[in-house]
Amino acid sequence: MVDRAVTVPGADRPQNIRNVALVGPTGAGKTTLVEALLHAAGEIKRPGSVEEGTTVSDHDEVEIRQRRSVHLTVNPVMVGDVKVNLLDTPGYADFVGAMRAGLRGADAALFVVSALDGVDGRTRMLWEECAAVGMPRAVAVTKVDHPRADFDEVVGQCQEAFGPGVHAAYVPAVEGSGDQRELVGLWGLVSERYYDYSDGGGPGTAPSSCPAPEWLRGQAGPLRETLIEEVITESEDEALMDRYMAGGELDPDLLIEDLKKAVAAGGFHPVLATSPTRGVGVRELLRELPLSCPDPTRRPFPPVARPDGRPVGGLSCDPDGPLVAEVLSTTSDPYVGRISLVRVFSGTLAPDAGVHLHGHGVRTGLGNAEELDRTGEDERLGSLSVPLGRRTSPVGEVIAGDLCLVSKLPAARTGDTLSAPELPLRVSPWRFPDPMLPVAVSAASASDEDKLSHAVSRVVAEDPSLRVRVNPETHQMVLWSLGEAHLDAALDRLEHRYGVRVRTEEVRIPLRETFTVPGQGTGRNVKQSGGHGEFGVCRIRVEPLESGAGLEFVDRVVGGVVPRQYVPSVEKGIRAQMADGVDDGYPLVDLRVTLYDGRAHSVDSSDMAFQKAGRLALRDAASASELAVLEPVDTVAVEVDDAFLGAVLSDLSARRGRVVGTETVAGGRIVIRAEVPELEIVRYAVELRSVSHGTGVFTRDYLRHERLPEHVGHRRARARGTA
Template sequence: MVDRTVVVPRADGPTAIRNIALVGPTGAGKTSLVEALLSAAGAIHRPGSVEEGTTVSDRDEVEIRQRRSVHLTANPVMVGDVKVNLLDTPGYADFIGAMRAGLRGADAALFVISALEGVDGRTRVLWEECAAVGMPRAVAVTKIDHPRADFDDVVAQCQAAFGGGVHPAYVPAFEGPREDRRLVGLWGLVSERYHDHDSTEGHVPPEGLGDTATALREILVEEVITESEDEVLMERYMEGDALDPDLLIADLQKAVASGGFHPVLAISTTTGVGVPELLRELPLSCPDPTRRPFPQVTSPTGVPVRGLSCDPNGPLVAEVLATASDPYVGRTSLIRVFSGTLDPDSVVHLHGHGVPSGLTGSDELDRSGRDERVGALSVPVGRENQPVGSIGAGDVCLVTKLPDARTGDTLSSPDRPLRVAPWRFPEPLLPVAITAASSADEDKLSHAVARLVAEDPSLRVEVNPETHQMVLWTLGEAHLDAALDRLEHRCGVRVETGEVRVPLRATFSGPAEGMGRNVKQSGGHGEFGVCRIRVEPLESGAGLEFVDRIVGGVVPRQFIPSVEKGVRAQMADGVDSGYPLVDIRVTLYDGKAHSVDSSDMAFQKAARSALKDAAATARLAMLEPVDVIEVEVDDELLGTVMSDLSARRGRVVGSEPAPGGRAIIRAEVPELEITRYAVELRSLSHGTGVFTRRYLRHEPLPPQIAAALPGPREGA
């Protein structure tokens, strides 16, 4: 009878923990590698095994429907006495927020590179991002057993893209002709031992493999000794003495932890070749949480807090890496504990950083902090979450019953509230208008999108006050698809999407005069108000300048503010075009009043009529919003991107070099031309280009473009 006892991974202190984020492009095989590692350690049973088991790749229904990883997941596994938390991050660029959350929770990064696709531009940018924060990195080359795979070529690509310090730690061994070759084992360059397909040492390696590996070993040894700054071992090496593999492994661990050396391992997740070696290397090569810098922590008032460390007996400092909602379990939060110990059913202080949903009236948490009681603590084991007791510093776990927790929030002790500086969330730059598909959906929409933003800070929702559209801002089309999927299947809300209407405005092209007359006699108390105004255009951004030129009291003083109020109301509603009216000077110079029938409302209506009358005799100019954008791309794409911006009616105002062979372009571009720029720039730059945008001003819109645009509320 098969023993199906569930073994829950547990760590005996921070030094027995390794937190490793698997990162890399989509399709490289990160989730398959996680499954292979868990299977090799006996944590799960993969499909096709003798025992019926489960996998980790089909845990989320959204990911099944989207056919891609969209969430950060944690998968603990015991390797000897060391607990290794494998943080599987999405590879698609739209989910970079979840990837960065994985890096925040990790102490090392394992870059998973396909031997077929090699290194793409987005992966190179990600490597530089990790290098900027000193994150230790290693490389796992997958799909190495494919006939078209070339290990040497992939290593050369990694060295060219990632810079120095990238060297193979194992050399793959093949048998048979190239078109039908078979991966049979690995040769360890440090141990100088051969491991065959079932990781058994002592088998005879293929002929010539040792000779091929000799030159690579010399490079590896020199690099490891240099990066670890081991002068004693360097002296022995220079004198030609035999080097103890255990000492080399210790130096390799130092070199990896310093961020200057990056071992490369060859992996086949289908046959399992290289998986046991990688599983063995992770605890040896990656640093434990005590050897990594502590994140920046402040008091709630912003005063820096010094002296914290990865100590289970220290003050509680934990952070929410990811949140998810389940119709049966409720809100579940993935937590990384940096200091102290988190106990189930304990009271914690929850402090948020404020990523507002943009929805007025939504049930927003007071982001300045509040006390909450955590629910049960658990860790994922296969498809099930197994309950655990206390979770100490350096470890990760799942927490239930934190309904107000958002990704990036800090958990600390109510007696000593603290706040961890958040990691850099990507700015959503692809907007889409959403409307409820039915009246039933309308009632639930605001609450549902607020839940989306709470789970994913890379989303933003706003109701545009000028176009009255609800706009969902995402990182890309895949991000949008995942958000809409969650809305429908998790929140039970169906929405329809549409084009985002750019908030155009109107202004007067020249001076004009108008008269407003509001005279009504209905037998009872009537209405009487007459005003004459002069309208002149002002410079962009001036708003309304209201001038009182009344002489002789023809409009009583108490009704002059009523005229201004009516002008402002009509400007907001628009005149001929229906777009808001801006940047004008309105001078009230004449009018009439009645001792009985004049009122505040009568003069407001008269002012509205006067502004409409002036607009009927003048030519109005349409204004479009212009953004200033900063685009960062590789140097070789500088000309291409500049030409594209010019084709979008943009004005390039400057450029400057950026680190890593990059360049930054600054331009002023109409919003009408960059609604989908997040998608188009990614295609243009092969995924390496990024940009930011902010509103600059409104400028005249060319008449031929204005004529083709719909009204401000058409289709609303």
């Protein structure tokens, strides 16, 4: 998205690579910080610039920003001889799938927190997610130059939200108060270097280094003492601890080495103050990334197995090892075709090399255990390149620990493993979020009809956080997404990338009906119009069964009034009528149907005649009996912060939900288990986010069908049902 001034060279060994994912909510300033880092390194001419020599309209700029807000983007930058891959992840909750892909490709996470907004519940959840996998983390506080910014308060919020180990490493020097508040410098607590920004600074301004003012040393001195103790403790450097306890001088270079160990171990998390728009703290952060973030050789190798499931051990981040790479994301370009962002864990990728592609399968629908198990196929790589803003630059080989773009892998899906054809392997997949917001889609025109299925399958292959399923009862194609923004992005790709216009409509809930009391019916199919006619008569008794019993067909015919060969025909007709429903068109379920009498004709009776008679008999019994509408009920598990427990419970109660239990899980969060009608939770993914301030997540699975309460009314059911 930005204009490059130089070309980033490839890394020559894994120890000279750093993969850092920038994580944080929308509005925290992740993309602005990335651009400031690229500008400070001389990789782009100015923050936010586009390619020189091209005309970019306002619409193009908006499109570029939107694309960056929903996709994982990678920006490599050279810091000395170290290549730092900055993975800019989406901040909006709807695109958590791309965020997790960024964490999968990274070896450390940089949490970006706004000094104005502080730490929200969603950011705290992401921190816990990184902690669960042992991801090293640091914090960059942005917008510290704003008059309302309070760096100390934000650090306190981080310590409260993220737990122990969070300490300020760079603190801002601020003079004045209120509207007269001015950011004049930055002090590094480990190096004790003070960077003077009193001249106003700017994205292209390099600060001068000088001794820190005494007033700042007095204010931040206790923070430095706490920081040093924490660094030495987490790094387990006993010699340095003894020297520190004895009051001796500490070598800043030794402290920096200990800081690297502490961050890599995952127990220490430095906080750095920045103002990307003024360039304050950007160069300091750029220097810290290679020092504080671990290289790929120091991170645990993901679990790897052979296609038959046998685990493979002994792998490491070695360019000479067996090839193990993973597709982090896939996109389509109208000129190039499928482009895959790949992280190489072991071995070396080369252009035009043969690889084995192994997929883990994609779930086709909620509550559907069917997997599209793609056991593997051999492909030939296209060209390899690294992203350079809106352009790409071709590269020769890509070694273990690095990331690249691969073209001409049409079968590749996000999460697939690339390995050598002679040694096929698969990496254990990361956890994709389950989409919980359904919408029915259909082609807007006859010309779109032919392209719809193919285009939807392509979009789902690019984004495993989407699911698509054709409901066998309502016959709707249902697209499941993580939220409204996620859905809008998918529909936008369908129209503008694949040229398919779609209509959206509310999902119809698969309602059913059953008998509430026993009944009887007669099916009389007698037609004579000259020549061979139709003759079939049957009489049945119908009784309701318990939920989930299906159809129990009983033959009680005596005396051969219905010939043996036509009894299965009656059952077939009854089953067909149950599937079609009666008055309202809802399928009939859970019945015992007893065939006890009938009549046949030696010439005009046939299989089809008795099928029709069976249909007519069931319809006759239904017309004389009382039917009840059944609605589907899901088992729902809602995970939420304790502070929002009461609000979520009240909301579930208003949705006719029955809470069956609660439990406390890691991080002090609460899981509520309930049974809730599907009619009430079609848009729960959006509504829960509002009730829980973005901290709530839930899963759902079909449980059973239950009788629709009378007070809900058939009118509401029909409006959202199958009729």
